[in-house]
């Protein structure tokens with residue numbers, strides 16, 4: 001049996017993803033008592049898991065260091081990696097949105113200053129609207145930008161809306177709904193097809209059952 005290398009995103013999304021995989025029979029006891037190790041294998045189930053930064057999952061899968069990965073749709077839209085998107089896991093749901101100060105009005109005629117961790121998604125969105133923008137690429141705490149006058153608006157992930165609310169900001173426009181996806185390396189999908197299809201089918205069934 002082929003061993004599948006699976007990249008999990010560190011954090012809440014990865015933990016939920018592992019819970020789904022475990023429920024499908026792909027458990028790995030070593031991963032449940034991790035210590036500081038990063039790789040965990042269950043040879044009986046043919047799986048080897050490793051934790052990586054959420055934004056790095058697609059890189060591991062694209063380059064074949066992982067056969068499969070769990071990644072947010074935001075990362076796929078931002079980096080456009082050459083991978084197969086096999087399944088919408090319908091969890092880790094949030095949305096990509098434009099947000100600004102309450103009562104924000106677009107300063108028509110001026111270049112719109114947009115702070116974001118997602119320059120590609122931002123560029124694509126405003127290109128479709130033919131809106132002239134200046135992207136300010138930040139790495140975190142994006143909500144600060146409009147408050148301090150660094151930008152007019154932000155493009156960011158909104159999950160519960162708490163961060164926006166607590167900083168007197170609000171959603172101005174929705175861009176796209178986001179959820180976690182199962183992705184595969186394109187060669188692994190050919191050469192480890194049976195193992196990958198088995199996991200894909202079991203996860204798909206589980207997604208349907210928990211709807």
Ligand code: PRP
Nearest residue numbers: 140141142156157158159160161162163
């Ligand atoms: C994300 C996102 C928002 C927040 C949204 O930030 O960038 O700041 O979560 O969640 P909410 O709608 O439930 O409040 P993250 O926690 O990844 O930290 P960051 O500021 O470092 O990007």
